[in-house]
Amino acid sequence: MNEKEYQSRIAELEALLEEKSARIAYLEEQFRVAQHKQFGKSTEGHPGQGELFNEAEELVVETETAEEAISYTRKKPTRKPLPQDLPREVIVHDISDEEKICGCCSGELHRIGEDTSEKLQFIPAQVRVIEHVRPKYACRTCEKDGISNTIKQAPVPHSVIPKGYATPSLLSQIITSKYQYGLPLYRQEAMFKQ
CATH class of the missing domain: 1.20.5 (Single alpha-helices involved in coiled-coils or other helix-helix interfaces)
Structure with missing residues (x-):
């Protein structure tokens, strides 16, 4: 090279x-x-940011000298009503009969309207026992005569788990809580004991 x-x-x-x-x-x-983003100080402001908002003092001076007439209508915010298909309980909070008399002239007050408000109440799940009763029937005449006596009775209702306590609704609650909401069986047992 x-x-x-x-x-x-x-x-x-x-x-x-x-x-x-x-x-x-x-x-x-x-x-x-x-590193600075993860471990450094975090501040909302940046150098020179204060100058961006100096207009506030200038606007105050301007608004004092100039007057504006603004006319508009404002909508009052309202909540969506609760669904009408939910069961409802109406509780009337009324004043006593003594308070329905005018304090000035002692005349009777009359109803001019009412204010209503809706509250949503949650009633926790209820556990109840369904007792299946199957009456037995026998013939008294056959019993007296000594002929074979047959006993008649309605068949046992079908059960999801043979000889088990659980109904389909209880099983669906347990399965849903276990697999959809991740509640272990021992926690569900504690909830049922309560």
Whole structure:
């Protein structure tokens, strides 16, 4: 290799070194910014941000001198009513009969309207026992005569779990609580004991 080739090779390596050092500086800056975002102080303001909102004082001076007449109608915010298909219980909170007399002239007050408000009440699940009674029937005449006496009775109602206590509604509650809501069986047992 001659002198020119060495010089060109050195120039190439210096350019490559400069490019790599610029890339390293960029990555170091990105790392510093990420570290600052994660571990540094977080402030809402930035330098120079205060000057953005200096207009408030200027506007106060302007509004004192200029008067504006604004006319508009404002809608009163209202809640959506609760669904009408839910069972309802109406409780009337009325004043006593003594209070239905005017304090000025002692005349009788009459009803001019009413205010209503709806509240949603949750009644927790109820557990109850369903007792199945199956009467037995026998013939008194056959019993007296000594002929074979047959006893008649309605068949046992079908059960999801043979000889079990659980009805389909109880099983669906347990399965839903276990697999949809993640409640372990021992917690459900504690809830049923309560």
